[in-house]
Amino acid sequence: MEIPQPLQAPGPIKPITCVEMHTAGEPTRIIWNGIPPLAGTLLEQRAQAKSKFDEFRRVLMLEPRGHYDMYGAILRPETELVTSGEAHIGVLFMHNEGFSTMCGHATIALGRFLVDVDEKVFPRRRELKYDPVSQTTTLNLHVPCGVVEVTVPTLACGKSDASRPVSFVSVPSFATAISLQVPVPEKYRWAELHDKTAVTVDFAYGGAYYCMISAEELGFPSGLGAVKLQDMDHATKLLKEAVVTNPDLKYLTHDIRTAEEGFLYGIMITDTRLGHVSASEGTAAARAQLDVSSEETGLCFFANQQIDRSPTGSCVAARVALAHAKGSLLKSEKRIYNSLVTRGYRGLSGFVGSVFDDADTSGGHQQSVRVSVEGYAYYTGYHSFVVEKEDGLGVDGFSVRDIAL
Numbered sequence: 001m002e003i004p005q006p007l008q009a010p011g012p013i014k015p016i017t018c019v020e021m022h023t024a025g026e027p028t029r030i031i032w033n034g035i036p037p038l039a040g041t042l043l044e045q046r047a048q049a050k051s052k053f054d055e056f057r058r059v060l061m062l063e064p065r066g067h068y069d070m071y072g073a074i075l076r077p078e079t080e081l082v083t084s085g086e087a088h089i090g091v092l093f094m095h096n097e098g099f100s101t102m103c104g105h106a107t108i109a110l111g112r113f114l115v116d117v118d119e120k121v122f123p124r125r126r127e128l129k130y131d132p133v134s135q136t137t138t139l140n141l142h143v144p145c146g147v148v149e150v151t152v153p154t155l156a157c158g159k160s161d162a163s164r165p166v167s168f169v170s171v172p173s174f175a176t177a178i179s180l181q182v183p184v185p186e187k188y189r190w191a192e193l194h195d196k197t198a199v200t201v202d203f204a205y206g207g208a209y210y211c212m213i214s215a216e217e218l219g220f221p222s223g224l225g226a227v228k229l230q231d232m233d234h235a236t237k238l239l240k241e242a243v244v245t246n247p248d249l250k251y252l253t254h255d256i257r258t259a260e261e262g263f264l265y266g267i268m269i270t271d272t273r274l275g276h277v278s279a280s281e282g283t284a285a286a287r288a289q290l291d292v293s294s295e296e297t298g299l300c301f302f303a304n305q306q307i308d309r310s311p312t313g314s315c316v317a318a319r320v321a322l323a324h325a326k327g328s329l330l331k332s333e334k335r336i337y338n339s340l341v342t343r344g345y346r347g348l349s350g351f352v353g354s355v356f357d358d359a360d361t362s363g364g365h366q367q368s369v370r371v372s373v374e375g376y377a378y379y380t381g382y383h384s385f386v387v388e389k390e391d392g393l394g395v396d397g398f399s400v401r402d403i404a405l
């Protein structure tokens with residue numbers, strides 16, 4: 001792929017050049033040029049991005065260059081695991097609130113991008129291994145939660161093959177609570193709870209921590225077939241508050257490796273009663289080629305109530321680990337995970353999740369598994385962003401939701 005050169009435009013910051021992709025409808029703005037200086041380990045770089053260059057995130061994720069539900073990936077060619085040879089390149093993920101620890105949909109998009117670019121963008125591109133039998137290229141991506149192995153279908157010419165799914169193997173994933181009663185104090189109660197004072201939920205980790213709740217348990221008996229987006233936004237926001245403000249629940253998102261990762265990233269509303277929509281040809285095509293045992297739909301609110309259009313790859317890893325711990329997904333089985341978008345739109349496929357192998361349990365979680373997640377990503381375009389010196393907004397962004405809602 002030819003990467004456009006940055007525009008020579010006036011302004012206080014250098015042009016920032018991005019390639020845009022979507023994975024199951026969810027955007028990834030891949031930033032490969034004009035990145036502020038970040039140094040040290042990947043987590044140190046993430047900390048610097050947060051503390052010193054947050055306007056870089058705001059200008060690219062928020063309005064007018066982005067929007068409330070924009071998602072970004074910043075390439076980091078130098079990290080400690082790139083130096084040690086464990087990874088080929090690093091990446092930081094960002095969204096409307098800050099920087100996350102893992103992102104599955106962006107990993108799927110990055111897989112294609114990193115196979116398609118040259119060494120100016122990806123210095124260790126030439127070290128990637130191509131397997132002529134499976135016609136795939138594999139790469140190790142250093143993400144804030146560890147290393148994920150990405151397998152990218154590749155054409156004979158060396159470019160990625162958009163007609164086959166990219167897959168990745170997650171970091172060790174595990175359930176931290178199954179069918180836990182979470183109290184909902186009065187100030188966090190939402191209307192659909194009626195007189196309930198607690199809800200039953202699951203917690204699991206797939207590179208980031210998620211709380212899973214069925215639509216019915218959240219107070220929406222019609223499930224995700226009849227979504228009331230604003231009401232579900234309100235309910236999940238309050239549920240997240242009820243969890244994160246409860247000191248007795250801290251252990252559910254406590255990471256034994258780094259304090260950085262110990263936060264609740266998202267609430268996933270699940271609906272296992274929803275199968276597929278017959279008009280969804282993409283999913284139908286995926287299903288036809290697969291021996292899938294089951295299919296379910298979810299709606300994920302993450303970061304500051306951002307809505308994932310994709311089935312949320314890191315949460316698919318968490319959900320597969322959870323289903324495996326519950327005994328409802330065997331090692332040999334595959335499951336299709338849909339989002340509202342992949343369930344409802346012709347041509348978009350859900351993600352397929354399955355247990356890849358048992359993970360090393362020396363980290364402390366007895367039932368950790370590594371999960372295979374696969375999905376399709378496509379290019380949508382590119383941007384070269386600038387900020388003019390006369391622009392009163394400067395290097396910043398805003399969200400109309402913060403002003404008007």
Ligand SMILES: O=C(O)[C@H]1NCC[C@@H]1O
Pocket residue numbers: 026071100102103104105106302308310311312313314315
């Ligand atoms: O696929 C994922 O894992 C992500 N999508 C947006 C929120 C998560 O980081």
